Amino acid sequence: MNTQHTGENVPTLVVELTNGQAVPQSRVPRLDIQQFQSVILDSVQSGSRVVALFGAPDRKERDSLRMYVLLADDRNGRLKLTSATVTADGFPSLTPRCPQVHLFEREIAEQFGIKPHGHPWLKPVRFHRSYRAGADAWDRQVDQDFRAGVMNFYQITGGQVHEVAVGPIHAGVIEPGHFRFQCDGEIILHLEISLGYQHRGVEKAMQGGPNKRTLHYAETLAGDTTIGHTSAYAYIVEALAGGAVTARAQAIRAIALELERLANHVGDLGALSNDIGYLPTASFCGRIRGDFLNLTAAICGNRFGRGLVRPGGSGFDIDASMVDDLLKRLDIAERESRSAINLLWDNSSVMARFEGIGSVDTQTAIELGMVGPAARACGVDIDARRDQPSGIYRFAHVPVSTWHGGDIFSRAYVRWLEIQHSIDFIREQLRALPGGETRGNLPQLQPDAIAVSLMEAWRGELCHVALTDSQRHFERYKVVDPSFHNWMGAAMAVRGKQISDFPLCNKSFSLSYCGHDL
Amino acid sequence: MIKSILTRIQQGHRTIAYPAGPAPALPGRFRGRPLFDTAKCPDGCQKCADACPTQAITIASGKIKLDLGRCLFCTDCADACPNGAVTYSRDYPLAVRQASDLIVDSDQELKLAAALDGKLRKLYGRSLQLRQVCAGGCNGCESDVNVLGTIGWDLSRFGISLVASPRHADGLLITGPVTQNMRQALRIAYDAVPDPKIVIAVGACALSGGPYINHAEVNNGAASVVPIDLFIPGCPPHPLTILDGLLRLLGNKNLISRKSLPPAR
Known part of the structure; x- marks a missing residue:
């Protein structure tokens, strides 16, 4: 079947759009499930990625589900969107033929109580009741009690085999999640990660918005990615309203996004050093991370960037005197980061714990649909700032940093490369801040439209998709945090490795629990 | 090893002097407790309370009550106020011992946490x-x-x-x-x-x-x-x-x- 949207006589299978664009819902093709899955398979086989696959209530058929897929053709900078109708009887799972969709199909099953038949790993994702009263993919009764983490874990039996259960509460100051290891002695045969403890019902609460809480949901979807998620949300609202944002506001948002990347990358390199007991870099980076957070606070008063990004622009301006102050402090933070982080690469006891441990090969990373520094460390050359740019990234480019090892060293080193590029980018932007206003009023949202927004946040690509109803409210709001793509990568990285390396492997991915659990 | 020691010297001693010495400088735009200058409030105005995402603000008989437990320290109330009556304190101490102490009138002092006894x-x-x-x-x-x-x-x-x-x-x-x-x-x-x-x-x-x-x-x-x-x-x-x-x-x-x-x- 031809899936290209080219010839005039070929039936339209997808609607093409760019990042930050809204189209009327009527333009989204409605395929049958076979056609729909063929589009996904053919696209993925030709190098596209599944950015989001999700369900939404079907307006025509109350009992049915409308399933949407957003595919990214990174080489051509295009996004493709299409949909299918799925009845309450379920649909054939695509996961056996396309592993990228495994968690998306589980999510659809849990949210709407519709079964993907033949899914090889159909387990709850977040342990909540389905959105459709009475419908449950596991045939649980409405009054049946269930708890997060209580399910059938994959088990291996044998004389040497033992099971290790960790969490939900972990040893450090960290979000909750459950990890179940099947070990042969010290070697991990299999790790199953069961999350959902952080589920706060964000997607459901976004429906009916935007209202006065919506922005604050975006700010706290993953609190360490406030700028990333609020930027994605702002572009959604701006796309639906058809309002332009000034270049100045776009530049300020991008500066904030890169500051967020810097704080987290520097913090993660410090935390990796701490996990292997190399305290100099751990101590220095722990402090320097705060210096980057304080640069964000200088702009907006809050270390995590709360209040900085607003639909229609930026909540705060950067005035001339602040530019000088920020540049000066950035120089100091750069110098101190450089000396602290370069200690790592010259130290053989550090490198012995970084190199060759926690490896994910390129093929696995692609098959799982991994994103962000974790994917780039496997040699996967993707970065939404270059491939699907929005805002100021359409004009100011950040070099993409990749490495080839797929191990802990590669994930650390890609972060260090990104730190350097982000500092250069912020410096350039601060020195040439466009003039004009920082915030404008937006027109009303379009009714009956669908909008998409992708951001390359510090953990990787995050995606928001919104559908509006006839009253201009969100009918469905889908959030895909980069962690949703990458948690399985973390599980694969430890397979066949020593269990004592798990904390270090986990830290090298540094994934979000609440971003996954929503 | 030499490089580690040199780096250590460059990075210096960085622990803050607080609380014996001064507290580290807060950012110029730091938002502490929202303060309401009720003299600037027209009769019957509810705009700050209406804008609050968490219903932290209640207005009764000319007094504005703020629930610091609900407050997100965002800018929504200040942005909504047409008269510039909302400002933010630069004081960082906010901790209290009783849930009831979180709810304060606009002219009321915050009853900061007492020591364990x-x-x-x-x-x-x-x-x-x-x-x-x-x-x-x-x-x-x-x-x-x-x-x-x-x-x-x-x-x-x-x-x-x-x-x-x-x-x-x-x-x-x-x-x-x-x-x-x-x-x-x-x-x-x-x-x-x-x-x-x-x-x-x-x-x-x-x-x-x-x-x-x-x-x-x-x-x-x-x-x-x-x-x-x-x-x-x-x-x-x-x-x-x-x-x-x-x-x-x-x-x-x-x-x-x-x-x-x-x-x-």
Whole structure:
């Protein structure tokens, strides 16, 4: 079947759009499930990625589900969107033929109580009741009690085999999640990660918005990615309203996004050093991370960037005197980061714990649909700032940093490369801040439209998709945090490795629990 | 090795002098407690209360009441006010001992946290081991609790440390609105802490549910599961606010002379 949207006589299978664009819902093709899955398979086989696959209530058929897929053709900078109708009887799972969709199909099953038949790993994702009263993919009764983490874990039996259960509460100051290891002695045969403890019902609460809480949901979807998620949300609202944002506001948002990347990358390199007991870099980076957070606070008063990004622009301006102050402090933070982080690469006891441990090969990373520094460390050359740019990234480019090892060293080193590029980018932007206003009023949202927004946040690509109803409210709001793509990568990285390396492997991915659990 | 030593010398000694010395400088745009100049409020105006995402503001007979437990310290009320009546205090101390002390009139001083008394002060005044439990927190509060352990803040110089097991702990430090899926784990952790124990709730979510107030998926904060001894407002609270709260609870002599703060502008 031809899936290209080219010839005039070929039936339209997808609607093409760019990042930050809204189209009327009527333009989204409605395929049958076979056609729909063929589009996904053919696209993925030709190098596209599944950015989001999700369900939404079907307006025509109350009992049915409308399933949407957003595919990214990174080489051509295009996004493709299409949909299918799925009845309450379920649909054939695509996961056996396309592993990228495994968690998306589980999510659809849990949210709407519709079964993907033949899914090889159909387990709850977040342990909540389905959105459709009475419908449950596991045939649980409405009054049946269930708890997060209580399910059938994959088990291996044998004389040497033992099971290790960790969490939900972990040893450090960290979000909750459950990890179940099947070990042969010290070697991990299999790790199953069961999350959902952080589920706060964000997607459901976004429906009916935007209202006065919506922005604050975006700010706290993953609190360490406030700028990333609020930027994605702002572009959604701006796309639906058809309002332009000034270049100045776009530049300020991008500066904030890169500051967020810097704080987290520097913090993660410090935390990796701490996990292997190399305290100099751990101590220095722990402090320097705060210096980057304080640069964000200088702009907006809050270390995590709360209040900085607003639909229609930026909540705060950067005035001339602040530019000088920020540049000066950035120089100091750069110098101190450089000396602290370069200690790592010259130290053989550090490198012995970084190199060759926690490896994910390129093929696995692609098959799982991994994103962000974790994917780039496997040699996967993707970065939404270059491939699907929005805002100021359409004009100011950040070099993409990749490495080839797929191990802990590669994930650390890609972060260090990104730190350097982000500092250069912020410096350039601060020195040439466009003039004009920082915030404008937006027109009303379009009714009956669908909008998409992708951001390359510090953990990787995050995606928001919104559908509006006839009253201009969100009918469905889908959030895909980069962690949703990458948690399985973390599980694969430890397979066949020593269990004592798990904390270090986990830290090298540094994934979000609440971003996954929503 | 030489390079490590040289780097150590370059990086220098960076632990803050506070509380014996001055507190680190807060950002110029820091938002502490929202202050309302009611002299500027026209009769019947409700705009700040209407704009608040968490219903933290109530207006009755010309007085504005603010629930600091619900407050996200965002700019929505200030942005909505046509008369510039909303400003933000630059004072970082915000921690209180009673839930009722979180609700303050616009002209009322904040009743800052008193020290533990008697036996608890004797037990924990110079050594407090806390188990942190994140129960739906967004990693904002968690990050700025974590930062207290870095060399800049060096929490352990006050005898306070964050430990791996509730059985090694004197109390819990809770963040997040307490999701339904974490309710049981939080309760188990609390029960595992030996008596006498103390509980510290950090951030708007743990105090009230924060942006998630009244979601079916959450329990509107830690007080729904366990009794709370110290409430630290913020979204997230600045590390200085958290440290100030902890030191007040332990009766740090550099802080106890300042029992309350006037709503200064």
